Amino acid sequence: MLQILRQAKKQPQYSPKNNRIQCCYINHTAQFQIVRITNITNDFFERVVMPHARVIFEAHQEDHLEIHTGNLISSILSDKIPCHHLAFQKDYSQ
Numbered sequence: 001m002l003q004i005l006r007q008a009k010k011q012p013q014y015s016p017k018n019n020r021i022q023c024c025y026i027n028h029t030a031q032f033q034i035v036r037i038t039n040i041t042n043d044f045f046e047r048v049v050m051p052h053a054r055v056i057f058e059a060h061q062e063d064h065l066e067i068h069t070g071n072l073i074s075s076i077l078s079d080k081i082p083c084h085h086l087a088f089q090k091d092y093s094q
Contacts, residue, residue, distance in 0.1 A: 019060070019061075020058040020059060020060055021058065021059060021060070021061055021083065021084065021087045022056065022057075022058055022087065022088060022089075023056070023057055023058070023059055023065070023083050023086035023087055023088065024054055024055070024056050024086060024088050025049065025054065025055050025057075025065060025067075025081075025086055026052075026053070026054040027049040027050065027051055027052060027053055027054070028052065029051060029069060030051050031051060031069050031070065031071065032048055032049065032050055032051060032069075032070065033048070033049045033067055033068060033069050033070070033075075033078075034046065034047070034048055034049075034067075034068040034070065034075055035047050035049055035055060035065055035066065035067055035068070036065070036066045036068070037057070037059055037063050037064070037065055037066075037083070038063065038064045038065075038066055038080070039060075039062060039063045039064055045057060045059070059083040059086075060083065061082075061083060061084040061087075062082075062083075062084075063082075063083040064080050064081065064082055064083060065080070065081045065082075065083055065086060066079075066080050067079040067080070067081065
């Protein structure tokens with residue numbers, strides 16, 4: 001099972017545009033992953049996340065992040081996470 005950053009630090013940070021939240025996903029596997037937001041309207045988000053790397057993005061609370069884990073030839077849908085589970089608050093003190 002994939003280990004995923006699913007904790008919110010403090011309260012989610014809302015973007016001024018369209019009440020979007022800032023989210024973070026960390027790939028804790030040894031394989032590359034393709035992440036994509038589903039339920040998104042008039043927008044597109046898809047990124048490759050290398051092993052042990054993270055991606056920070058904005059999404060609506062009702063969006064879902066699909067995690068596709070793969071190798072050089074194929075990938076499979078390995079998880080689907082509600083974006084509000086990935087919400088975080090930036091810590092500007094560091």
